[in-house]
Amino acid sequence: MENFFVDDKEVSEKLLSEEGPLGGFDARIKMAYALGLISPYEYHDLLIIHSIQKTFLKEMTGIKFSSDPIRLNCFRLRLPREILLPGETQTPRRLFVFVNAFLTQQFTLRAMQAVQEKRIPRDNFMLVDID
Template identity: 25%
Template structure:
């Protein structure tokens, strides 16, 4: 459950754009690239922390230097594979990181107008109508609502502007998700499972597999009956056509022979599927009997 004070604090964080715009006005290209990279790095950390269990050790043991998620790379990759960011966001973060690294490692002669930086920035992509401006204008007493630009990257947008627009898009997307994350935080696993409970869970899985296999067998049986009916009708038609030998009937006979061949192939495939399912059922049935015996032994041994 999101506490109201936490929610208010999260909304207050939107003031970061006021400070960011000041930094943009006062910093050169290198400063902007490094600042944006650091902010996305930090918000990825917060996004992950909102998902992980609550622990006072997490900063040191997970996000510290030389720890599992101590690098920018590790943060965005694990966020993607946990389903916390989407593919477009990850690709934009990778591009932003590449530009940040260029500025961090090249001391002289680098700006957003460098060809290499321009080529990277060209690939920034904000989904159509996906950009939320930091400020939405309020028009009091107007007959119609104002229109805002939800697609700020144009053909003539400079690489520097593309970088800033993409940063703001990422910040707003991830910031929104950190608010949602407050209600999705995982709890520390405290359940202690006994041996008999483990066996019961395994038997549930086996029973589910057996049920699904039996349902497949029933579906195959119904389908086979339909195909066999079709095969019977095609065979009857072919028998009738044997007494007629005009050119047109010969062409028709060829069509029905092809149908008969395809139906037989389908029936053979169903026979193979049935045999395979029978094998699975035999395997799962044997495993289930073993697990039932194991469960009985464990139950008998519980103190």
């Protein structure tokens, strides 16, 4: 996302710092989608990944990919249904790892593309052009 922002390191750092408005994973997912940087399926799956991560962090012990809340969320991921072959073994853990790896690769490429689409600040407002 930072590659897409205007060249203002101070503003970017304030937005993306832990305490900033885009400091959390959830806020970054929503902003990336709102800016059109990710697809609806990617948005959907990122929200599920975030939910799975929060469940693991909250429970810490006794939670596994075979546990109902995790397992059910893994099977709700959309990208595997679009990409994987129907006969492939799809365990919750494999689905989670696959989507994470796929999205990491996609977003690495998009980060390079975002540099080409980098935002440029608008010109300052002028009431009358004297030149």
